Amino acid sequence: MEYDFRKIEQDWQKKWKESKVYAVSNESAKPKYYVLDMFPYPSGAGLHVGHPLGYIASDIFSRYKRLKGFNVLHPMGFDSFGLPAEQYALETGQHPATTTEKNIATFKAQLDKIGFCYDWEREVRTSDPQYYKWTQWIFLQLFNSYFCNTQKKAMPIADLVEKYETKGNKNFTAEQWNAFTKKEQEDILMSRRLAFSKYGEVNWCEALGTVLANDEVVNGVSERGGHPVVKKKMRQWYLRITAYADRLLAGLETVDFSDSMKEMQRNWIGKSEGAEITFEVMNRESPVVNTDATESASLTTHNSRLTVYTTRPDTIFGVDFIVVAPEHDLVNEIKSTEQAVAVNEYVAYVKSRSDVDRMAEKKITGCFTGAYAINPFDGKEIPVWISEYVLAGYGTGAIMAVPCGDERDFKFAQHFNIPITNIIGSHFNGEEANPTKEAILENSGFLNGLLMKDAIGIAVNKMEELGIGKRKVNYRMRDAGFSRQRYWGEPFPIIWSDGIAIPLDAEELPLELPHVDTYGPGPEGEGPLANIKEWVDLTPGPSPKERGEQPQDSAENKTPGYINSSVEEWRKTIAFAKQNRKDATVEEDIIWQELRNRKIGDFKFRRQHPVAGYIPDFVCLEKKLIIEIDGGYHNDKEQIVFDKAREKWLKEEGFTMIRFTNSEVNNSLSLVLKDIEQALQNKETVAENAGSGSPLPWRGAGGEVKRETSTMPGYAGSSWYFLRYMDPNNTNEFCDRKASDYWNQVDLYIGGTEHAVGHLLYSRMWTKVLFDLGLVGFDEPFKRLLNQGMIQGSSRFVYRLRGTNVFVSPNRIKGPRTEEEMIETGIRGHEPDVDALHVNVNIVNGVELDIEAFKKWKPEFENAIFIKEENGKYICGVETEKMSKRYFNTVDPVDLCNDYGADTFRMYEMFLGPVEASKPWDTKGIEGVHRFLRKLWRLFNDDIKGPIWTSSAPSPLERAGGEVTDAELKVLHRAIKKIEEDTERFSFNTAVSTFMICVNELADMKCYKKEVLEKLLILLTPYAPHIAEELWSQLGNEGSVLDAAFPTFNAALLVESTKDYPVSINGKLRTNMELALDLDQKQVEELVLQNDIVQKWLEGKAPKKIIFVKNKMINVVI
């Protein structure tokens, strides 16, 4: 029987799906283990062979842990918000939700083909409202929390408010606080919230009317269209990640990440200890204005103060100039009239420079401001410059430059001919700066004679004493920008009312993305959402009450839904709606059971949801249909007047109301439901949040009321998705505390280094906040991190003689041509240049082009002529590039699974090299792994046509009999040991080679014994589950191999008594000697000296030394 991998894999995947083998329970007596992949962004290109590398590794490890007796959580989902879908929508008009849905379907089909053990019941998608509802909810937790600097943790902002109201703080008393306007109070609170809003700089492209990411800006112009880009201040949201800087640093000690990964995060956080020093700044004006002859020629006016940050206060006497960021607020104040023009020009120049340019450029630029700072210790006048190498966002945005000790300062001084003061004597050679801390200070006033590193503390102490400086810890990390002027992301659950950010009530979540007609930017560079006026603008018209339509004597508590246009009143409304939900009548509950489960036409209803200034019992926003279940009081005179006013108001807003009495619900429910169904059918569907009849309570709120129109960035959803997998279908909470307590931290997290700082830091921060608020029980999300390398594409090229239809194989580009070729091509003598063209790697066999396939692929070259190598082949050029569709170097895993099987594909990806390493893809080698699996198959099955197997060979069961020999056991147990060790240390490539060695040895020994082979199958299960399961069942086992027990290694079987020692002379290997393992140094020396080859090299002399390392080697030193 042949190895029919297609049938085997298909059958078992089907069986596994039917029997739900991958379903994971949150309750188990087994120990838990959580293996997580960084979930993919579902791009339109589908998976290529680079994606599954990490997934296969995690799948192997999950299956391995399962065999080891763990309850393993190994989920998968999709990071489905993001720019590419939006760009695509902009180009094609297709809604991102549609394309995303389609892409996910493709991804899932591809993933399933590879045979991963995901529990798809736990799938999450960040763009699913049921998911981002909780992203928005967590954002609200961040918004409603502040970082307490004494307890070093997040606390509810309400605590802070209470403190202010009762005790005030160091800036204001409780009385003052209470006297502040609402806006003043909110501004103060905003400066403490963990999610907060402030003005920040963005890359603004006037021509495109949009904000651009750094990588969309090239050489100061937009990548698309080449329009100029400048910095512009816009209101943005931020996460106060800087508050967590110290805890993020400390947390690194408790997790198992690679040292380089920790190093990258530490560098990103960039904690430094130094001092802030304040300089007086003088400005020397020319005495042109003042004609008074008594004025001196250089009038010096006292201007302002400038604070710099430095990590080297010990070098204060070596300061030769000061550099201020061009964006610094003080620049305008301190620049002299003479320098004003130059300064303005320079500032304008910097404004046009992209961050990327400022980073990559080696050019030294700057401009003198005309101002001088005074060294507080020796009174020296120090020129103040501005330069783009000083960043406004770091430290104080100003530095004191010490050219003898800092490379950049030195180059700057050289470039602008600024004299350099040497404070480190012979340590400075005038050629280059020396950043040492070990020199003895000179020319340094009271610091003279001190070692620099000792002087740091002394200098700061003196500064603090004199009040000119203070100790300061600085972080290079900045608060994380959290808003994007885009469409395809989570909308902020925030309403702006008179400049105050008002969070939505949790009941209002999810705030779903409204439909838009265009995905282009909104006015003033706002996001596309700003284009939907009716969605954004919630500024109310007058309420019925204000229009005098509500009966004047109506008791407020009877109809509190009718409100005035004020924030306070709609807050009351929300509270009232909440209470209504709790106080629901029996009849309302009956209807709600029908409506909430979408039994009627699959429309979403909300209960006690404020609409247009009052609170209906039920509302379907898509249909603008309101259902009221009325009690007896509607017969009251007052109520009749009220109901009339209400109906009129709702009609203006486009709502229809149908009313039922309690007795109708109780006695003829089916008729009631029918009426509702009828009403739904009779009305047109409208976008849920569109239209003037806004569903929201602040329809009645006062002043200008607008929605936040930016959306959250890509990392919002991915900052907490690992928690949602634990409890993915919970509609009441983001994750049940019981579930997160059980699954706890992710035990193994696998993903690329490209997320080293971004995603990993953000999710670490979110986890810490959730921990502080008591919502989860751990404050580091990932216990262990494994970084998979990137698989690069291996591109293939053909070379075309420019302007001709002739392709030349690389070695034939430089002639000579045969007569035939010259006739065929019609080209003689001088030949034109060649152009290299990417060719689809899938039609190239190794490097040999399949010419027929090429012609089929590019029909325009159907009649092309190929000048081949001498062996008659057309050879392609090879280059390693990023794997990308446009280079035609992507390979679809599904194709490989079809050609070789998922098991082969999985093992081959692992066999390519260490998971952590980056390496180019080459399909060619997959044959070898496939051969291995066929060889394994033949240990169990006869191959009818093969020469060494005959049809009369014993059946698998018969072969499985017989005594197992020691040699066979040795082979097996060596494999058990090595596979276990290699899997534990993620050395999957060597594990695969161990399997190969083991199967080769068993085949050589003609070992067909069940006892040996079935253990081997268990070892193989994590790597090649389909073939393992098939052969396992062929051996007559009950149950699945997926749940077998990993075999135990028996060390006793591998004990050796001798060792074949390598014997070196002076470190060079000369011979080998088989020696007993229990010999001591003296015995070994004797035996070694008797050896012929050793004697030959000794040439009769005595050795200087003989080094003997037991069980390793022998080295004779002559």
Add this chain to the structure above:
RNA sequence: GCCCAUGUGGCGGAAUUGGUAGACGCAGCAGACUCAAAAUCUGCCAUUCGCAAGGGUGUGAAGGUUCGAUUCCUUUCGUGGGCACCA
């Protein structure tokens, strides 16, 4: 410019703690089986000198530490990834 990683045969890679460099596989070469092909099996396969025995060289380059270095240190070059010029 800065940070991190990385460099071993024609190719992917192995060498787990400083101890036999090149496991395993691909490609290639030679052979067996076959009418033939496929499949399978056997042998060779870093480089160089040599008929052989045996020797020289060799882990990007140059130094260093060591009895011994792919492994540790210094300098340097190339490649990949990241970035917010972080004083």
